[in-house]
Amino acid sequence: MTFALQLPLTPPAPDAWIVDPDTVPEARRELIPRYGDKRWSVLALTQNPTVADDFIYWSWFPEPFREPMRHAAFCLINYPVTMGFVFQHGAPMRSKLSSGRIYKTVHHWSMFAQWLADRGIMQLAAVTQEDLAEFASYLGKTRSLARNTAQSHLIALSRLHHFGVRFLPVPQQLVEPPWLTEGVDDYLPAASSKGENGYEPISPATMGPLLVWALRFVEDFAGDILNGIEEHRSLSAAARALQRRAQPGEAAAFSAYLEALTASGEPIPVALGEQWGKNAIPGVYLAAKTGTPVNTVYNVLKNSRWRHYMQANPGPCLLETPVTATLGGQPWHEPFEFASFPTLFKHLVTACFIVLAYLTGMRPAEVLALESGCCPEPEGPQDGAGKHLIYGRQFKGAKDEDGNHLSAGVIREAPWVAIPQVVTAVRVLERFVGDDEMLFAAVKHDARTVNVRAGRSLSLATISNRVEGFIDWVNDYAEGRGRDSEVISADELGRVGIARFRRTLAWHIARRPGGLVALAVQYGHMRTLVSEGYGARSRGGIHDLMDFETARSVAEHLSDVHEALQDGNGVSGPAARRLIHSAAQGHERFGGMVTTVRQARSLLADPTLNVFENKRAYLICNYDRSKALCHPSRSGKSETPSLDRCRSTCANIARTDSHAGQMREEAARLKAQATSAVVPQPIADRMRERAEALNALASQHHTERITIEKGSG
Structure with a gap:
């Protein structure tokens, strides 16, 4: 179906696209919602690889406001505000919004609609300026929202008024908010710390061992893990190649393999660990090792004889990859086990993110958007006196010639300086992803999201959760090996998250003699190159x-x-x-x-x-x-x-x-x-x-x- 701009006051047909498909990259066109859908995905509206899978749910809205605000949201997506409206609000206003801001704006509208319904107001035209002033007070005094958040709500209502006057029938138009003529300051809570300065630095007791363990993974353990994941991928690919109808004699051949195990008293490999249940059948592993289709493996092992023997004689599904790295003079890990190994690789990827985010000062989205080849070998003095540089995109402040946000970001004019540990982290990730792929591509690092995150990176929420999972794994590992002094202490302010790394780096550079990153100095690597x-x-x-x-x-x-x-x-x-x-x-x-x-x-x-x-x-x-x-x-x-x-x-x-x-x-x-x-x-x-x-x-x-x-x- 083709997309046609609708006339003012006329909502689109229920089966119309909410945005012109020709304006959306081909890989994302299947994500475009229909106007009458119960939910709208905003993924088709952006090219930023790190955005979350956010949906606008029309069930958020009380029924009397649902269709008017659906129409207003359609206009918000497809039409810019007038330049007069931009000038009225000043420099922060944009004529068109990013996908994330569209999502937040409509979400703000839903909160306002629910507030109206709770007061018995069931039509936008019935709202008075006094009601809007009361809502502004409610945001600050009842909801205790920060000044910036409250201002975001008020700007959202200003847009609702603007699009209502231009595109909606009179009963669906919102009165002009009083802050448009009187100024917004009197309708906002008191100012407070904002932006990155609002994040507290991670405590040294947490950041110190966290960085040390991340560097251990990147510099010491990475070789073993990368070799192991290659073997794991090879076994998985071999099992996938056997996804066909069983051939005559294959079941007998697999039974003969089991007979040989029992004759020598050897255990049957099983998936060990509580997460797999008691002695679960490792179909993929046995299929790859024996050349037997997975379904045949399961069918044969259903035999009571083999089931009882497997329960009585379970053995691990070990990879052949050797453990070569050491910690304290001993192998850092026991032989790798097939089923749990992807988790270990996930922690290596997380360690790379920690090293990149903390030791470059990049914003999380900038790290996740880095691509293979972003850190070429230096060619000479023109590249920073022989220093490695990282070339990537920045999203904050990325605007087009009209001052609107560019969701794809822009190439940063001044590249980041990369110290050796950062270069190593990049090289580790490049070994796993292909040329011209993102280092943190979701299709490579999260099998659960292959279908919905093609061409995108791991999300900010996913990598934040993985940092917490990395800390938990390290602490279990350290305690299990008697290295209690190397446990990552809990930060008194809660989750480490990912947005605090930049603030923490700045804190340590500013507060250590000579501008040193003291936590890394104790690991014996970095000095003034960082601050320089x-x-x-x-x-x-x-x-x-x-x-x-x-x-x-x-x-x-x-x-x-x-x-x-x-x-x-x-x-x-x-x-x-x-x-x-x-x-x-x-x-x-x-x-x-x-x-x-x-x-x-x-x-x-x-x-x-x-x-x-x-x-x-x-x-x-x-x-x-x-x-x-x-x-x-x-x-x-x-x-x-x-x-x-x-x-x-x-x-x-x-x-x-x-x-x-x-x-x-x-x-x-x-x-x-x-x-x-x-x-x-x-x-x-x-x-x-x-x-x-x-x-x-x-x-x-x-x-x-x-x-x-x-x-x-």
């Missing part, structure tokens, strides 16, 4: 997040110092007076809290507030580039100190009473350790020297410390 790569290619990357976390750290240090001074503590060092002044100014302006990128930029732009704590050296750097000894030339453009190159004679150094206390504690620990009989004498001597130096610095601090009068600013 981001600094050089910040456009569209995580530069704002890094600034945000750096500013939060600075604001917290300043406020802590200010409060300590108010409590009678002192500060020493060449930069002591500057630190006291900076702490007072920073505390007055920010109160120890930075909640927006704008605040972060304001703080970092003020040279008097450039305060960075170096916990390893027990000091605070009140950074002044012209005096910094960590940058000897002092002619560069570094806006932050290199805290891994602190010099004791630097004019930017200041210490607090807390630092002095920490130095004495460390000195006492070193002295106690030096007395141990197992410590070699030269090392013990160095420990005592270090302890004496720390005690001397602590004594110097108490001699030279400066305090302020209690209550002064």
